[in-house]
Amino acid sequence: MPDRRSQRAPVFLWVAAGFFVDMHEVFAYICLYAKDLIMKNTLALLAGMALCFSVERGFAQPMLSAKIGTVSQVGQTVELSVAAEEPFYFAGNRYVLYVGIHPFLIARQTDTGGKGYLTFLIPASEFSALPEGGRMYLSYGEIVDMDESGARGEERASAVPNTCKYLGVFTAKMLVH
């Protein structure tokens, strides 16, 4: 459940959403029979874009604005903050921060001044062992079989952008000493 209603979307977005109803089905149909892998991927990307435009606009969509915030060390724990322009969902599932294939599940969830924050608590020893250049995703709910290439994350992020966001590549230098 989102924890705050946002402004209603402009009328033209609803019109655009209506347009994509049929487009979505068309994309799904074509993807089903597409033999060429590249074509499939291209179509999947287009379908994802279609969905991106067609998501419910009446509710907070914090994932769309999520980005890495501060990264600091407190004792033996690295606190990696992800910030969003709206409070994060406060509901049944868990937020998971992936660095490569490494999931991090423990995070303090707060909102201040209408903005949302997830502060992931990462043991310093694990943080220092994370792969430099690993792709980072924030996901609402786990991504089964997350892979180093980030293909699973990319698939989710493009298909259902409300629940997955690519946050860039990891570097240990983001830790502020």
Place this chain on the structure above:
Amino acid sequence: MKPYLLFVLFFFAWFCTGFTVRAQVTADPGLPGPYAVARDTFDLGDLAFKPPSFPVSVELRGSVHYPSGLAGGPFPVVVFLHGRHVTAYKVSNPSVVNGKWPPDPGFTSITSFEGYDYFASTLASQGFIVISVSANGINAADAGTSDAGMNARAELVQKHLDLWKGYNTVGGTPFGTKFVGKLDMKRIGTMGHSRGGEGVVFHALLNRSLGSPYGIKAVLTLAPVNFYRQLLNDVPLMNIAPYCDGDVAGLNGVHYYDDARFTTTDTTPKYSVLLLGGNHNFFNTVWTPGSYKGGGASDDWMVYANPLDPWCGKSATSGRLDTGEQKAALTTYGCAFFRTHVTTDTSFLPILEVEDTHPPASSKLDSSQVFVSYHAPYKKRKDINRTSVVSNRLVNTLSGTVNSVGMVSSTICGGSISSMPSCMGGGGLKEPHAGTSSFDGLAAAALRWNNTSAYYENEIPGSDKDVTKYRSLSFRTAVNYVETFPARQLNFKVELVDSAGKTSSHKVSSVSHALFYQPGTTPSYLPKAMFNTVKMPLDSFKGINHTKVKSVRFLFNESDSGSVLVSDIAFSDIRKQPCGIAGAAFRDSLGTGYTVYFTDSSEKNEGDSLVLNWNFGDKVSGFKDTSSLRNPSHLFSKSGVFSVCLYLSVYRENGLVCRDTFCKNIALGPVGLNETPTYPVSIAPNPASDYLLVSGAMPGDVLELFTQYGQSVFKTSIGQTRIVLPVELSAGLYFAVIRTAHETMVHKIVLKK
């Protein structure tokens, strides 16, 4: 009136019913019962309880629904635990919400615990006391804990039960002595929604770890999370999964059912209910848009997933249930579950055990919208093919041959099978039964065909051919939508073949809609392949000899091509015994030395009394060789194999009605290093892996392997020195018992994999 007019009227009435006459109409569990209902709330403070495992204090607050006047108690109890939701809203602007606890000044708490009042009211009208507890304090702080607050949820439920134990014995604020003697704390059911679902699983395990001070008789997980994959056995369990869940979109609760299936000592059933158009939030009125004064409510599918999905989206032609239908469905199936297992009402078993697949009228659903799956307790079924290990592709659980004739492919997938960890290749939200990198999922047979002469056959060996003891043939199945082109509902026939070659068959579609093509097109989310039980009465397979059933075939002659996943192929449901014993049985566990503890696990009709007599087969122990206790222990005089028998007699008002006997071999290995075999037979290697070398044995000698709990897992005549062990034997300690014409000897061996 003239006779012919009566006939015409009768014919007209029959015509108007649409020609259908249901042979069996099961009572409707969702209808209000005979009691008027009263409701109270209690609030001992926002920070009244500090769960031992949690960093902060939380509230002790809740509501209670009960039969008005409380005459005629004590009443069975059901406890509700809601899930994770925002905790407070701004009084001056209710749409402003947050997740803080206790509420900030100017804010007031969101009463998620009141969101199931509709269900509590129906249960109370049927004679339950229903307590719904608030868990906002845990929700506010659980994200920063390593267990997502699950232990705290368990501790919170236990604390409430402690509180109500006090109300039930001496009374207390705010109820005084109103509830003294009115709650039956030995008959309790629990229901948890979302994170509360995993919370009540943790609670059942916590209560058990404390020596079961409260009688938890049934656990219902409603659209639950399952982060930690705790195994909950030995208590009836129902999971309800809403197909259009946008929040817990992986429908992870299916694993509570899947994981609990093959524990041989579990005498309790498991149920799974799939609501094809349900979402996550509409079970709770506080989380449902338009039905609560505070904010935070939403249709989770629309927010998280895809409002444009043709099945779960918001179009008028979608398959979504409205809020009323969803609440009615929970009420109907929840009442059936709790009345069956917290009380002893057996009226609704046909619904729960998938014998009556017509949803009760109170559910407002039809049989294409709701699917119940049922896993019978071990002693009430005979597994034909568990489809759980790779070898089940060729050899089933009964050691019968598996034939795949004319199939495109027939494999075992999922589960712990490393070469194919998910059956459809994707896993994730579209394959809820699949495992993760941390946990195994459901293993199944993946069957694909492209011609109508293809079939899949499980042969039934030896004495297992007599299936007259069972009422049904059952299995779980789902369409493999990845391999089924074009997208459409499938069908196949189930055929029994007897030893004389006679056959009898029925289409799956004659009893179930389970072979539907899963709806929805949202990438990463839909469609989802959920397994559903198909159950066929064995009596409906006519014209064959049920004492000599040679094989069970799936004939793929109803759809020219397709692909399905199948699991849990079994003969199920023992026919009721005239005397009411469902089958004498017991469990045993090793104590110190040669002491063995026995636990009677027989089931009997309510009201009957049992007289038990045990014989431990250990004559040397003299008068101690017998016992009339329900759960005795016995100190055996030496190592060896003992035939332990339990003799049951059932009495009713008018005296003895029947007897039953259950015998089982108990293998006791040598204790201490000084005890050495006297017979010159040796076994090597030790530890062993996939074979044993036996020397000194004679033709006709028998080798049998027992687990350390006395369960026989392998038996063979020693015809040659090298004995190949079944691949499905897991690593661990075993007793190898060698029986010769003169004596029995026991070796302790270790299997390593």
